[in-house]
Amino acid sequence: MSNEQAIQKESPAPVNEPVYVPRVDIHEDAEHFAVVADMPGVDATSVEATVQNRVLTIEGWSCPDKPQGFEALGQEFGCGRYRRDFTLPDAVDSERIQARVKNGVLTVTIPKKDEVKARKIQVTS
Amino acid sequence: MLELLNIGPRAPWTIFDELESLQSDMNRLLSTPESPAQTRRARGVYPPLNVWSSNEGLVIDAEMPGVDPKDVEISVDGDELSLHGKINVQEPAAGTTVLRRERPAGEFQRTLQLPFRANAGGVKATFKSGILRITLPISEEEKPRKIAIETA
Numbered sequence: 001m002s003n004e005q006a007i008q009k010e011s012p013a014p015v016n017e018p019v020y021v022p023r024v025d026i027h028e029d030a031e032h033f034a035v036v037a038d039m040p041g042v043d044a045t046s047v048e049a050t051v052q053n054r055v056l057t058i059e060g061w062s063c064p065d066k067p068q069g070f071e072a073l074g075q076e077f078g079c080g081r082y083r084r085d086f087t088l089p090d091a092v093d094s095e096r097i098q099a100r101v102k103n104g105v106l107t108v109t110i111p112k113k114d115e116v117k118a119r120k121i122q123v124t125s
Numbered sequence: 126m127l128e129l130l131n132i133g134p135r136a137p138w139t140i141f142d143e144l145e146s147l148q149s150d151m152n153r154l155l156s157t158p159e160s161p162a163q164t165r166r167a168r169g170v171y172p173p174l175n176v177w178s179s180n181e182g183l184v185i186d187a188e189m190p191g192v193d194p195k196d197v198e199i200s201v202d203g204d205e206l207s208l209h210g211k212i213n214v215q216e217p218a219a220g221t222t223v224l225r226r227e228r229p230a231g232e233f234q235r236t237l238q239l240p241f242r243a244n245a246g247g248v249k250a251t252f253k254s255g256i257l258r259i260t261l262p263i264s265e266e267e268k269p270r271k272i273a274i275e276t277a
Binding site: 029062070071074104 | 170173174175176177178179181183184186188189190191192213217218220221222223224225226227228229252254255256
């Protein structure tokens with residue numbers, strides 16, 4: 001194992017690393033909100049989503065993996081931490097929030113509470 | 126006071142450390158990705174690349190979170206590498222409202238001048254955690270070779 005990998009394993013959030021604000025798309029449908037965040041380089045072991053006091057925090061860590069025997073010629077992205085906070089509306093069910101990471105994209109699905117879901121009311125005559 | 130002592134063995138501490146950490150805290154608080162200093166790359170160049178080199182050739186990493194590898198075309202022509210494709214072009218499902226859209230979407234094209242002619246047949250590409258890695262071996266005829274000096 002290279003030194004870099006060892007550091008990556010034992011220290012998911014080193015102090016003084018640059019903090020990147022991941023870009024997000026936010027979608028809403030009848031049942032859910034979804035936060036979709038670009039966090040390239042992270043996988044399930046290096047990303048976290050937490051909810052506390054109606055604040056959703058997404059956090060991740062990634063570091064470019066230098067190939068063995070190669071030297072850096074030019075770098076446009078480097079090691080760093082991703083972090084962003086979102087205040088959730090009242091009407092969400094924070095117990096059932098789900099998060100999934102795929103291809104460096106974190107998707108957090110936030111279900112709405114039953115009482116705020118749109119429902120059709122039968123009109124009687 | 127105890128906390129001050131905990132700055133650690135890698136001191137000397139400088140005011141710059143403090144400023145940097147203040148800056149990163151501010152960036153986090155402001156929480157908008159508009160300023161290029163806090164995003165992972167400057168706007169307008171896609172995808173951002175890391176280039177690694179050795180005697181054997183180059184390894185190029187391209188940051189492309191969420192891209193479908195089927196939508197990316199990699200072509201090598203002599204000493205020119207070109208990446209072309211599209212990202213995030215699928216329409217949201219019916220009944221879905223888009224509340225915010227910051228992630229880049231659309232077509233992209235980026236061309237890179239290589240320092241050598243690549244062996245096009247040996248080019249390989251893999252995709253992991255949103256990072257596309259392209260391995261470009263140098264062509265045999267451009268590899269440095271040692272010239273034996275004959276003695277008279």
